[in-house]
Amino acid sequence: MKCLPVGRTSFVRGVVATASVLLATVLPAATVEPRYYAHEAVHDEHGVIAPWYRGQNGQCDLRVRVAAETLKRYPWASAEQAATPAPHYVFNGHWQITADGQITPMPLEDWNNGDLGQRAAYVLLALADYYRYSGDAAAIAHMSYQADYLVDHCQTGPDHPWPDFLISVPVKGKAYRQCHPEGMIQLDIVAEAGLGMLAAYRLTENRRYLEAASHWADLLAERRDPTPGAAPWGRYANPEAAPWKDNKQTGGVAFLLYFFEDLIRLGYTGKEGSLVAARDAGRAWLRDTLLPQWTVNDTWGRNYWDWADPVQAENVTEFVARYMIDNPDYFPGWRQDVRNVLSLFINRTSVSPKSNGDVYSGAWAFPESCGCCGRSLWYGPMELAVPFAQYAVACDDDWSREIARRIQILATYDVHESGVSEDNIDGGAIVCGAWFKIAHPMALRHVLGTMAWLPEEFGAARENHIMRSSSTVSRVRYGKGKVEYETFDAPAPMVDVLRLAFVPRSVTADGQSLAERDALDGVGYRVKPLACGDAIVWIRHDERRAIVVEGDDPQQEIGRQAIVLQGDWRRQKTADDDPSPRDVAATAGATMEFPFHGNQVRLIGDFSPDGGLADVFVDGVKQLVGIDCYNPSPRSSQTLYYLNGLKQGSHALKVVVRGEKNPIAQGSAVRIARAFSSAATGTNGFGAGSGPRGPQRMVFGYPGREDYVDSAGNAWRPATEVVTRSEHMADSVALAWWTTPRAEAIEGTADAALYRHGVHAPEFWTNITVAPGAYRVRLLFAETRHDLEPARRAVTVSINGREVEREVDIAARAGGMDRALDLTFEHIEPNHGVIEIRFSNRAGGEAICQAVEVVPER
Numbered sequence: 001m002k003c004l005p006v007g008r009t010s011f012v013r014g015v016v017a018t019a020s021v022l023l024a025t026v027l028p029a030a031t032v033e034p035r036y037y038a039h040e041a042v043h044d045e046h047g048v049i050a051p052w053y054r055g056q057n058g059q060c061d062l063r064v065r066v067a068a069e070t071l072k073r074y075p076w077a078s079a080e081q082a083a084t085p086a087p088h089y090v091f092n093g094h095w096q097i098t099a100d101g102q103i104t105p106m107p108l109e110d111w112n113n114g115d116l117g118q119r120a121a122y123v124l125l126a127l128a129d130y131y132r133y134s135g136d137a138a139a140i141a142h143m144s145y146q147a148d149y150l151v152d153h154c155q156t157g158p159d160h161p162w163p164d165f166l167i168s169v170p171v172k173g174k175a176y177r178q179c180h181p182e183g184m185i186q187l188d189i190v191a192e193a194g195l196g197m198l199a200a201y202r203l204t205e206n207r208r209y210l211e212a213a214s215h216w217a218d219l220l221a222e223r224r225d226p227t228p229g230a231a232p233w234g235r236y237a238n239p240e241a242a243p244w245k246d247n248k249q250t251g252g253v254a255f256l257l258y259f260f261e262d263l264i265r266l267g268y269t270g271k272e273g274s275l276v277a278a279r280d281a282g283r284a285w286l287r288d289t290l291l292p293q294w295t296v297n298d299t300w301g302r303n304y305w306d307w308a309d310p311v312q313a314e315n316v317t318e319f320v321a322r323y324m325i326d327n328p329d330y331f332p333g334w335r336q337d338v339r340n341v342l343s344l345f346i347n348r349t350s351v352s353p354k355s356n357g358d359v360y361s362g363a364w365a366f367p368e369s370c371g372c373c374g375r376s377l378w379y380g381p382m383e384l385a386v387p388f389a390q391y392a393v394a395c396d397d398d399w400s401r402e403i404a405r406r407i408q409i410l411a412t413y414d415v416h417e418s419g420v421s422e423d424n425i426d427g428g429a430i431v432c433g434a435w436f437k438i439a440h441p442m443a444l445r446h447v448l449g450t451m452a453w454l455p456e457e458f459g460a461a462r463e464n465h466i467m468r469s470s471s472t473v474s475r476v477r478y479g480k481g482k483v484e485y486e487t488f489d490a491p492a493p494m495v496d497v498l499r500l501a502f503v504p505r506s507v508t509a510d511g512q513s514l515a516e517r518d519a520l521d522g523v524g525y526r527v528k529p530l531a532c533g534d535a536i537v538w539i540r541h542d543e544r545r546a547i548v549v550e551g552d553d554p555q556q557e558i559g560r561q562a563i564v565l566q567g568d569w570r571r572q573k574t575a576d577d578d579p580s581p582r583d584v585a586a587t588a589g590a591t592m593e594f595p596f597h598g599n600q601v602r603l604i605g606d607f608s609p610d611g612g613l614a615d616v617f618v619d620g621v622k623q624l625v626g627i628d629c630y631n632p633s634p635r636s637s638q639t640l641y642y643l644n645g646l647k648q649g650s651h652a653l654k655v656v657v658r659g660e661k662n663p664i665a666q667g668s669a670v671r672i673a674r675a676f677s678s679a680a681t682g683t684n685g686f687g688a689g690s691g692p693r694g695p696q697r698m699v700f701g702y703p704g705r706e707d708y709v710d711s712a713g714n715a716w717r718p719a720t721e722v723v724t725r726s727e728h729m730a731d732s733v734a735l736a737w738w739t740t741p742r743a744e745a746i747e748g749t750a751d752a753a754l755y756r757h758g759v760h761a762p763e764f765w766t767n768i769t770v771a772p773g774a775y776r777v778r779l780l781f782a783e784t785r786h787d788l789e790p791a792r793r794a795v796t797v798s799i800n801g802r803e804v805e806r807e808v809d810i811a812a813r814a815g816g817m818d819r820a821l822d823l824t825f826e827h828i829e830p831n832h833g834v835i836e837i838r839f840s841n842r843a844g845g846e847a848i849c850q851a852v853e854v855v856p857e858r
Helices: 059-072 111-136 138-153 187-204 207-222 254-263 271-293 314-326 334-349 379-393 398-414 440-452 734-737 810-814
Strands: 010-012 014-019 095-097 103-105 358-360 363-365 466-469 473-480 482-487 495-500 502-507 524-527 535-540 546-551 564-566 570-572 582-585 591-598 601-607 613-618 635-643 650-656 668-679 696-699 716-720 759-761 763-769 775-782 795-797 802-808 820-828 834-840 847-849 851-856
Touching: 059 111, 059 138, 059 398, 059 440, 095 138, 095 546, 095 570, 111 138, 111 187, 111 440, 111 466, 111 473, 138 187, 138 207, 138 668, 138 795, 187 207, 187 254, 207 254, 207 271, 254 271, 254 314, 254 440, 334 716, 363 379, 363 398, 379 440, 398 440, 398 763, 440 466, 440 546, 466 473, 466 482, 473 601, 473 635, 482 495, 495 668, 502 524, 502 535, 502 834, 502 851, 535 546, 564 582, 570 635, 591 601, 601 650, 613 759, 635 650, 635 668, 650 668, 734 759, 759 763, 763 847, 775 795, 775 810, 775 834, 775 847, 795 847, 810 820
Parallel strands: 696 716
Antiparallel strands: 010 014, 095 103, 358 363, 466 495, 473 482, 482 546, 495 535, 502 546, 524 535, 564 591, 570 582, 582 668, 591 650, 601 635, 601 668, 613 650, 696 851, 759 847, 763 834, 775 820, 775 851, 795 802, 795 834
16 A cells, blocks of 8 residues: 655645644555455556456456347246246246356246336347347347237236336236236336337337337326426326335436437327427426436435335436436536436445445445445446446546446456356345346346447457447348448437447448548548557448448458258258358258357358257357247348357357247248358457546535536536445435535635535545546635534544544634635545545544545646
């Protein structure tokens, strides 16, 4: 641990800050554990969390593949067990998984079936993103299983007060069958599932999904409360079904807003524009009523289905933050509002000693809310990494980018290749050992979402992937030196982001060549070459849907002469625009073996209604996930199987046809077109050594939405990266923030507003995320507690675990009550990527601080 220098004597605006005394006491700072979740801790050269996984594809790509494979290999429920044959997760969110990856669906009580709506939303939305990323059309088949069940068995009857409406929280009735209409109908979860249904429509072109979702939106628009200033919707369509007498809807309105926006984009606006009117009413309520109450706990809560949830929750926080980023014209203060609401979650969820949310090896880790779930500090950060990363791109903000980078690296310490996930930060499972939705569909969606915004840090190296798109990618083919895809629509500005193993030689949109541009202020593309040979490519293609990107790809097609076939295979031509013959087999025991040299392999083939099953072996080892070639409609030249992160060298991929099908397929055919491998090596790193290098100024207890600008023109934001440990479910703001100014005037300063709020607690600390380097730390105090004896108001300060001030009587040091006191400390270097400043009182009273300034030394 680095020793801190003695703070100099500093004269600040006429107030003397005496020299700090360097004391020997060492306090906790920047918690570092030998293990996080499932793996031993790894740190970069600066002591900040680094990936445990060393495969070239990267830790996030591994997490995506494991999540997708676990979904794909889930055991099926038969027609005797369920309303229709489908994977068990469609009906049942409870599971167990053994260390070697064997999955067992667990018996389900009525109450625990209530996660169906949220589970379906995660499955549908995650798989739509996974298809874009991988080209694996198994995702589309699985989306149809989930969407069909919602349409056919999870809606109210025509005589219900909300007819033909999704029973989003079916806590009554029999699981696996028809949902009971007396289950809870939670409206924000209906909207979230509706978003998933629209994604399924875009990929399957099944209009049943569009029609169901449109009807749900019609009812939501029809049943809104038009009273000026009132919440447009309650929490439930049937509040009498909920065990708590609270029908309050708060920040969950963002789910409804996204749902309305999605349908409006599709051209459906409801009767006489009712969806537009509902959208406008909802976002006005968000902007004009909720945002002014941003520090109130339940303003961003009440979404989780299984409790009243009157506290800020991570899923509401994500949707609200992203909605404001996506609609900046309607939220003129979005830069401050998003940052405030998003980072407030850190303070909210660090309050419980059951969780001990805090910084671990430089990364924030926290539970889903102050009311859940012990030491499961995993899926909250995994989800909020997405809006932190999106905010970083929208604002070119190094602080937000670094928080997102670190928390997603730490969160993805959870997984084993077997599909086991350990969400207890100390090791073992708490939530994900029982709830499948959280273990994999949720992880799939949020890790892909973070990769989408941070492709340079988290994208798979030496591979080809569409990382994000302004639309839904409805078809994609990943070939050698050629990525072809279509987006469902392409309204301006239409931008896609790809990470490729090559610099494009050409890009076309609807057959027309696009020009390379320095800035995407019009149709064209922009390229950022990476040191490893990869390239980040931005493509703008307004009103054009079919994109082809070509270049010198290091992938190689495995030559036909090297492939070994055994059994009943036949050659078959295709009728589409990929005319190369397929090898087709439907008989058990037919094998095809592909020898290759490299570190990754991809098998390309066709999905169809008569598609069947095959097992996969790599280097003689049977893989946990095989191939299911079923899809409701034909899809050619798709990714049947891929494996990356292999040790560089000679390998063999073998496909063994099973002569079997899933329960709804029409046949057992396996159609294989080709296989690609790559021996290209190189990585672009994972962002080590990055972080905010500029000044960071924050005011404790400050509830203002806009930054305070001081007399020197410096902006000060509300201080939210603060730990005020108290008790489970405590309200950190009500407990420790002085949101109301403490004094009419503060003497000795030109900026009294910096000293009129503050945080107060027996002990609290702030973890300030910074880049490597040396910094000057300035602490701002003003003693306003006239009714306390000096000992009970004395403040001890430590920085990075070492005391720098002991039992400071602020009033005495400043020359009186209600006077400003600044203490300055120089040459402070981060410890594990953060500067931790801890305040305490040792006499049974409370420590205080009004503001903190951290400025890099030049």
